[in-house]
Amino acid sequence: MSRRISVLALAAFGVLAAGAAGADTWRYATEEAAAEDVQNVFAEKFKEQIEANSDHEVQLFPFGTLGESADIMEQAQSGILQFVDQSPGFTGALIPEAQVFFVPYLLPQDPDKLAEFFRTSKAIHELFPPLYAKQGLELLSMFPEGEVCMTTKKPVHSPADLNEVKFRVMTNPLLVDSYKAFGATPTPLPWGEVYGALQTGIIQGQENPGFFLDSTKIYEVTDVITCIGHNNFTTAMMANKDFYDGLGEEDQTLIQNAAKAAFDYILDYQQGLQEKALEAIKAAKPDMQINILSQEERKPFMDTAGEVESSFVSMTGDSGKTILDQMKADLQAVQ
Numbered sequence: 001m002s003r004r005i006s007v008l009a010l011a012a013f014g015v016l017a018a019g020a021a022g023a024d025t026w027r028y029a030t031e032e033a034a035a036e037d038v039q040n041v042f043a044e045k046f047k048e049q050i051e052a053n054s055d056h057e058v059q060l061f062p063f064g065t066l067g068e069s070a071d072i073m074e075q076a077q078s079g080i081l082q083f084v085d086q087s088p089g090f091t092g093a094l095i096p097e098a099q100v101f102f103v104p105y106l107l108p109q110d111p112d113k114l115a116e117f118f119r120t121s122k123a124i125h126e127l128f129p130p131l132y133a134k135q136g137l138e139l140l141s142m143f144p145e146g147e148v149c150m151t152t153k154k155p156v157h158s159p160a161d162l163n164e165v166k167f168r169v170m171t172n173p174l175l176v177d178s179y180k181a182f183g184a185t186p187t188p189l190p191w192g193e194v195y196g197a198l199q200t201g202i203i204q205g206q207e208n209p210g211f212f213l214d215s216t217k218i219y220e221v222t223d224v225i226t227c228i229g230h231n232n233f234t235t236a237m238m239a240n241k242d243f244y245d246g247l248g249e250e251d252q253t254l255i256q257n258a259a260k261a262a263f264d265y266i267l268d269y270q271q272g273l274q275e276k277a278l279e280a281i282k283a284a285k286p287d288m289q290i291n292i293l294s295q296e297e298r299k300p301f302m303d304t305a306g307e308v309e310s311s312f313v314s315m316t317g318d319s320g321k322t323i324l325d326q327m328k329a330d331l332q333a334v335q
């Protein structure tokens, strides 16, 4: 080896070694585009905590910069990204048990109970991490994003009103079953296609939490918002597992603490967010109808829960049943 080459090799080794022991740049992608969207507020808080407590830097990639949810998940699994936010709505195709979050009316509506559930759930903190680990992912946090409401072109007061409505759902089989049980014709699509599909009439409905209906201006291409209290949008934040396992204890603790701080912050951030978002939509489009269905009107939707739960168990077997039972026990504990 010539001296010049060996010096270059050493210099390169020095840079790599310094990188391993010193300041690194970590890449983190989310599924949402606007800075005030819940996943980005969480990510920004995480970044702030990491950068305030170490020499590492976190680069954020909101939706639209690196592709659809499935793309960023692939990038996280292959190690191109160190962190990713992917919702069970998409992860359900990879980890079928994650679809448990789509059994209607399973999660409580009360924000304090919901927060306590996410904070303490054994299903979330003990049963899900090994399932994510099998997919090369270190599950760092699961958090709620807000009550999901439907947006459609025509009013919905009962499942009969969803008859023949092509309704976009995230790409997992249980959501398809759930919207079939609600009377609609479910159409799984990645997020990037939803606005255009509503605009051209390929689909006539979709569901999302209030802040997202507002920030994505989905109300421009739908006319009615209907809230039936059937779900709260859940998401998950994770790291590439090889990357995480290769870190020293100090960096792992740094990441765990930053994820915990972001979790607490995001629960506070959501107080009153749904109401504010619905008001903002009404201000932007005064003829938008916003219907919060009564208990009586909700009943036929609620009655589908057992059927969807059975589909979940037949899709996921013993593993899914264990998660479902644990979730019910966790929910019981916070009631």
Ligand code: 6CS
Pocket: 031, 032, 069, 087, 145, 170, 190, 191, 207, 208, 209, 212, 233
């Ligand atoms: O419906 C969706 O696909 C999106 N909804 C939210 C609230 N976050 C990300 C996800 O891609």
